[in-house]
């Protein structure tokens with residue numbers, strides 16, 4: 423275990439296999455860094471291919487028993503896990519702030535959101551339905567039922583270390599599946615602490631196994647090649663999602679993919695501008711911009727563009743940047759060097775392409791992976807900040823004149839996760855929402871995520887839905903039994 427500043431209980435740092443905490447089979451560990459200063463926060467067991475196979479074995483052994491557990495029991499485990507998460511919320515928030523860098527208010531919001539998946543799926547566990555049908559020709563009956571898909575491999579990112587995992591583990595447990603979790607190498611501690619909470623909540627040994635590793639490529643590929651694994655659920659980049667889909671093809675494995683986004687944020691001239699700025703602050707700056715749902719590009723109707731840019735720059739420029747867990751900080755560091763270097767490169771390219779900096783725009787000197795809140799105007803629509811997923815605190819603003827024009831701009835991307843529209847005319851908002859090629863649209867809202875809603879994207883943003891009634895379906899297969907009567 424490791425002791426993390428501010429976190430009262432020791433945080434587990436081993437692999438979690440079959441209910442046991444253990445060292446890596448190679449004996450190796452890797453460092454988890456504090457993004458605020460680059461110092462080592464903890465050393466975590468570095469799982470190997472051998473370890474992941476042991477985890478798959480444990481999940482496979484636990485499957486028949488868990489699949490047969492009464493739904494009410496599975497529901498109660500999740501309900502208890504929800505309660506423990508809420509009770510220990512501050513501890514989780516501090517841990518996430520420390521290992522991911524995010525500001526404490528963001529970490530607290532994530533914890534609430536993460537816990538909610540357990541509550542939602544506790545409620546879904548007892549509502550797995552089926553039906554009884556009469557064949558059209560008469561004479562036979564069809565009973566349709568849903569069964570757990572089997573052993574699941576859950577690969578998660580670092581931006582929401584708790585929520586991206588509870589969003590998968592909630593429905594997996596509710597459905598009666600067992601899992602092997604591969605958390606992101608930057609943020610394994612939250613996943614390990616979550617595994618401990620699930621054990622406390624009564625989840626049996628082997629149902630949830632966690633293998634942190636620095637060698638995601640080989641360790642995940644080993645699990646993907648194992649016939650005992652029947653499902654992959656991945657949240658991360660489109661690039662890695664495609665690799666996993668190719669591997670899944672070899673086993674015809676059930677696949678859920680939550681991939682990258684390039685969310686447009688559209689402000690029409692009939693919008694309440696202050697509400698649009700509030701929404702933009704949420705859509706852009708929640709989690710420091712490190713969200714696949716983050717507003718990545720702003721299209722503002724010409725008449726209100728300069729007023730919007732001015733108000734947004736004032737709000738963003740007034741944020742307090744610092745170590746995420748320090749009092750009053752509203753923007754922490756980005757998660758790692760690679761991420762801050764990418765944001766810096768995108769801003770430099772975009773300015774080189776003709777954009778003008780209103781606030782921010784320069785990476786500060788010194789330790790830690792900081793980047794200031796940045797607003798860019800006069801941004802060419804083909805500049806890097808408009809076409810690449812920035813994943814940082816950068817708001818590039820372009821203008822539009824007609825709805826037709828903004829739809830063309832918004833849809834000119836291989837991604838299709840979410841879009842935001844601000845307008846005073848609901849019918850106009852709904853017309854735009856129907857024409858936007860995304861899985862989700864926020865009208866006059868800067869955040870759409872909700873455990874009770876089916877989160878997911880179209881185009882290269884992914885396959886499948888997480889949360890809502892749809893979420894549990896991703897962990898179930900349909901079977902029917904036909905018989906004469």
Ligand code: ADP
Pocket residue numbers: 577578579580604605606607638639640642643657658659660662663665
């Ligand atoms: P991000 O850009 O958010 O870091 P990634 O897609 O690189 O997104 O990472 C998301 C998750 O996928 C992490 O848990 C990471 O370790 C894992 N991962 C990265 N590369 C691979 C790979 N080649 N095969 C399997 N998993 C991978």
